[in-house]
Amino acid sequence: MVYASDVRCINSLRMDRHTFSILCSMLRTSGKLRDTRNVSVDEMVAMFLHILAHHEKNRIIQDRFLRSGETISRYFNVVLRAVLCLQGQLLKTPEPVPENSSDEKWKWFKNCLGALDGTYIRVHVPEADKPRYRSRKNEIATNVLGVCSQDMQFIYVLPGWEGSAADSRVLRDAISRRHGFRVPHGYYYLVDAGYPNGEGFLAPYRGQRYHLNDWRQGYQPTTPEEFFNMKHSSARNVIERCFGLLKMRWAILRSPSFFPVKTQCRIVIACCLLHNLIRREMAIDPLENQLNAIMDNEDDDDDDIINFIDSSEQWNDWRRELATQMFNEWRGNRNTR
Incomplete structure (x- = not known):
């Protein structure tokens, strides 16, 4: 689902392999996610992204990932809390339109x-x-x-x-x-x-x-x-x-x-x-x-x-x-x- 190709990764999780790796690294560092004995961080994040991307019911995810419904629900909430910890890093810091802007859409609206x-x-x-x-x-x-x-x-x-x-x-x-x-x-x-x-x-x-x-x-x-x-x-x-x-x-x-x-x-x-x-x-x-x-x-x-x-x-x-x-x-x- 993730590492076979970028096309398959994008279709399944809405991001390529490079972006997925960066996300997992950020969640380990800032979101404090850790591998457990049975589930790796990569799999937790893949389950989470797949639910967001396709809005499939828990029982469908159970068949796809071969995990129990309780496991899927638990790690969905764990990853959700970890992603919210990234707001300081992922929310964009606003930048004003500069005086010398040549962008046809924005050059009229300085600042x-x-x-x-x-x-x-x-x-x-x-x-x-x-x-x-x-x-x-x-x-x-x-x-x-x-x-x-x-x-x-x-x-x-x-x-x-x-x-x-x-x-x-x-x-x-x-x-x-x-x-x-x-x-x-x-x-x-x-x-x-x-x-x-x-x-x-x-x-x-x-x-x-x-x-x-x-x-x-x-x-x-x-x-x-x-x-x-x-x-x-x-x-x-x-x-x-x-x-x-x-x-x-x-x-x-x-x-x-x-x-x-x-x-x-x-x-x-x-x-x-x-x-x-x-x-x-x-x-x-x-x-x-x-x-x-x-x-x-x-x-x-x-x-x-x-x-x-x-x-x-x-x-x-x-x-x-x-x-x-x-x-x-x-x-x-x-x-x-």
């Missing part, structure tokens, strides 16, 4: 640290809790806040909020926690129209063309607001791609698991940490090649919901100046060609 959004991940909860976890899409789910960098690595993840909670409420909780989400002064993240345009969070203009599909018919922006929205959407799309790749990679995030809610939330964090490791260590990720076609066919209905924390007039003025500057520079470049 931007990345993008954030919420996503729903379906969960099993007791019957009495279902109304609180029912999302606007009528799914029983947890609303997960994800923050990612320009290269699609997670900076911060907060699962656990009920599906009925508004994205802005989840963000407000994240920034109020003692060791929660922090945005240094002078820096910011790109957010969608469901969040306020306030210090640290740059939102698009409402009532203007925004989603990438709006610009694929040859339509050109005619106002600073439209041009700003086009560039904002192109850059902020990184968080949508990040969530899309995460769910493609780990089948356990695509359907409810039968773990307690607290364990399900830990699984979400573990999947994000492993996603970061794969992004760093694997030069070629086969799943990324499948992502574009899937995302092109998905509709984004986030604009149907308006949730506000506190907007800032000063931030609105800065957005207006930035949009005008971006539009004038773009129009000037077109006229000189």
Whole structure:
């Protein structure tokens, strides 16, 4: 399953042999995993990754690994706790877009640290809790806040909020926690129209063309607001791609698991940490090649919901100046060609 070839390893565990070896080494060093008399660390980790990747039931894993159901359950939880110990090493440290950036997506957003959004991940909860976890899409789910960098690595993840909670409420909780989400002064993240345009969070203009599909018919922006929205959407799309790749990679995030809610939330964090490791260590990720076609066919209905924390007039003025500057520079470049 692991060491025969990279192709087989990726198909089974979603990572190549090199990345798998690095993960096992990190779990031995930082996660304090140890071989037991009957089960090696490599096998513990392989069982864990296989469950995340394919979301197979315990009895299927018993047949594949020739282990008892109790052994599989015990080591799944052991490895899960060890992976969570790697947060300090695997969560991405945010890096601002530099002044001299030449990246077509990001060069307009100097000092931007990345993008954030919420996503729903379906969960099993007791019957009495279902109304609180029912999302606007009528799914029983947890609303997960994800923050990612320009290269699609997670900076911060907060699962656990009920599906009925508004994205802005989840963000407000994240920034109020003692060791929660922090945005240094002078820096910011790109957010969608469901969040306020306030210090640290740059939102698009409402009532203007925004989603990438709006610009694929040859339509050109005619106002600073439209041009700003086009560039904002192109850059902020990184968080949508990040969530899309995460769910493609780990089948356990695509359907409810039968773990307690607290364990399900830990699984979400573990999947994000492993996603970061794969992004760093694997030069070629086969799943990324499948992502574009899937995302092109998905509709984004986030604009149907308006949730506000506190907007800032000063931030609105800065957005207006930035949009005008971006539009004038773009129009000037077109006229000189």
